[in-house]
Amino acid sequence: MYKKILVPVDLSDPEMTTHALDAALALAKTGAEASLRLINVQPLVPVAFVDYIPPNFDEEMREAAEKDLAALAAKVELPHERVSSIVRFGAVYPEVLAEAEDWGADLIVVGSHRPTMATYLLGSNAKTIVRHARCSVLVVRQ
Incomplete structure (x- = not known):
């Protein structure tokens, strides 16, 4: 069914990651030779802080x-x-979408929290990935 499954990983939220990874693994096992790619997106350091961090940060x-x-x-x-x-x-979302394109993913499995007021006001990465992905997206709730 799916050949290349991309799984965004939030290293600070192992529970959400586990749920998404379990769902992706179940799908990968049903498909013939499906591959998984884990992606983690690290934030860029704001220019204002460059003088306060080590050069190799x-x-x-x-x-x-x-x-x-x-x-x-x-x-x-x-x-x-x-x-x-x-x-x-x-x-997060531009890098996940770029990796999906670069790698040729045919499915993105993303973990998501239950919506909160902050999510409604600020948006969520999962929502934006769903909206803009060129491949199928599975959102896994906790």
């Missing part, structure tokens, strides 16, 4: 996120050649 963030993603990917019950991960920098 972005690289340290990337290394820490890659390590955490590798540990998560190692737990996925698929052959290792069918699981990959990537860390990108920027805003």
Whole structure:
């Protein structure tokens, strides 16, 4: 059914990540040779803070996120050649959508919180991914 499943991972919210990853894994196991890619998006440091952080701060963030993603990917019950991960920098939804395009994903499985007043006022990444993705999107609620 699906060949390439992209799963955005919020390293600060393991419960939401687990629900999305479980759903993606179930779909990957039903498809013939489906691959999973875990993506984590790290925020860019505002220019106003550049003077207050170490010069290699972005690289340290990337290394820490890659390590955490590798540990998560190692737990996925698929052959290792069918699981990959990537860390990108920027805003969440544009980077997830760009990775889906670059990698050729045919499904994005995104975890989402129950809507709150802040979500209605500020928007949500899941909502924007659903609205703008060029492939199918599955939103998994906790």
